[in-house]
Amino acid sequence: MMRLSETALSRLPADVERPAYDRKAAKRGVVHLGIGAFHRAHQAVYFDRALDSGDLRWATTGVSLRSAAVRDRLQPQDGLYGVVVRDGDAEQTRIVGAVREVLVATEDPAAVIAAMADRDTHLVTLTITEKGYKLDRAAGGLLSDDADVAADLAALDAPRTAIGFIVAALAQRRARNLPPFTAMSCDNLPHNGALLRAAVIAMARAHDGDLAEWIADEGAFPASMVDRIVPATTEADIAAHAAQLGVEDRAMVKTEPFTQWVIEDRFAGERPDFAALGVQLTDAVGPWEDAKLRLLNGAHSAIAYLGGLAGDTFVHEFVGRPEGRAFVEKLWNEAEPTLSPPEELDVAQYRRDLMARFSNPALQHRTHQIAMDGSQKLPQRLIATLADRREATQPIDALALAVAAWMRWQAGQTDSGERFAVEDPIADRLASADGVDALLAAIGVTLDPGARSAIGAWLTTLERDGAAGAVRTIVS
Structure with missing residues (x-):
């Protein structure tokens, strides 16, 4: 069966939503760390809607910090995938085109840093699960005895952690006289913005005190709360989806109708019109x-x-x-x-x-x-x-x-x-x-x-x- 792709879009059933914008004209304004199923069913859908509205600044570069599995599923599909919304017997599919590229950090860390340091990048978002932040819950701060954290504290030429990649990219931006991006955790951590900020500044201070001060003064780490139930996709889901669409989509995700995103109104630079996209902006997340x-x-x-x-x-x-x-x-x-x-x-x-x-x-x-x-x-x-x-x-x-x-x-x-x-x-x-x-x-x-x-x-x-x-x- 033919894979989902740009050329296959015209073959899809009429009731399937698809990108209404010129994907090639979209700028990659977002880098997302941890491009798993949740991101593809949640934040990427909001960015896709922003692109649909005519604001072409918000295409996404996805980053897998460990596995190449998502890249290998999306690359043959030109980055396209279906979000299947299921509610009882009812089902609706939207083809999301916001993800333009997926990088694998372990294969090419320099490419990940370059994407985050690019002048068009304004947002770096994260869904790396609670354990991905490498935080010492008892003592506070980073897990300094973790091998990956220790390696990044020693050198950032090839980072191993999400925090290390953020610091390395911010260092490049500062060296090029570019403003910092807004870094936003979208994980289920209380005070996730403050925790991310503290971890980034601690990592930066281990390398360059002036860089740490610049991040503290100029950077933004808004807290956020995200909500949507996204169960794991099974082979049976993929087969049923292919039977309905007439093309195979190895990167599909399934989810519920409900979706919610609450963001602290604190940004370092450009951002989408989040309110128009249904996002709740607030002073207190x-x-x-x-x-x-x-x-x-x-x-x-x-x-x-x-x-x-x-x-x-x-x-x-x-x-x-x-x-x-x-x-x-x-x-x-x-x-x-x-x-x-x-x-x-x-x-x-x-x-x-x-x-x-x-x-x-x-x-x-x-x-x-x-x-x-x-x-x-x-x-x-x-x-x-x-x-x-x-x-x-x-x-x-x-x-x-x-x-x-x-x-x-x-x-x-x-x-x-x-x-x-x-x-x-x-x-x-x-x-x-x-x-x-x-x-x-x-x-x-x-x-x-x-x-x-x-x-x-x-x-x-x-x-x-x-x-x-x-x-x-x-x-x-």
Whole structure:
């Protein structure tokens, strides 16, 4: 079957949206680090809409920091791919043309630096997952004992980390009397803008104090919050998509109708007309961020571990049972009082919308996908909420069960005895940790004795009754 490409666009069904602009005339104003499925279903769609509006400054150069897989899927397709929006039985496809090139950092680091240092580049965005920032959560700052960080602290001629690439590119821009680009984290990290800024300045200071001061004075690192559920694409998805389009699209992504982007209104230079694209610009991202992390992401992690242990393959299976839905509502009842939501956010409606999103069977969102890298996600998704509840002397039953389920997950075995690999950057350390205190210490978390006791009690319940039994107990 023919691959999707520029020449194949005319063969697509009439109801498939496609670029309405001259791709060759578009300038590459964005460099995106970590061009995985989420970026292609989220930020790239916004930039594609900006190009469609006639603002041709926002084509994207994608960067894969490790694997060449995305480049190898997109290159034969002229950078084109489909975003398939599924809502129940309904489905709509948009062909996105914003991505003009994909570079692989390990193959040609100089090309990545050159793209970021180009005078047309105004935005550098990142979706590198929580672990990609190489941050020491306990001590603060960069993980100086990480081999890649240590290499970049020593020299930046061939960076290994996202932070190293940003600093190397900013150094080139300063040497050429170009202004800095705006660097924007789009990952699920609280205060992601401030964390990215601190990491970049620390890396720069290790090489050139004047460069660090220039970045601190002239650079911009706006906080942002992004939201869209993007499950992993399967071969079955690709085959079904090809049958509908009549061409093969190896880079397609599937997602839901909902999409949200909230950005702190702080930029170093040019930017798209974000407001016209449906982006919320604000002076304070934190309240939006907390609501998403503690309601959506917190529930997702709880569902992933409890559902995964119980044998649920997909999120919709867990919330499709009355006790599963009741557990999520109980978790939200504990999390909601810890929020200070912005005036624009109706939390009751947000919760209803989240449950509808979780219940969408067309997404096929796998619990094991969400469960990955739990050590990097748990502190901001569940532990912070639990700690706030303890400080306010409020119950933590659902939160404690969710944390206990993460601990039970580290054994690498479902309640039915099925073995699985625990995918986590510190999986070996977690596997050797014995008990609640050791597992919390492994992720740099300290909790009071009462919280640890509550988690331990639910861990015992999970070991005795399984996840399904524990969920029935907590909601009965």
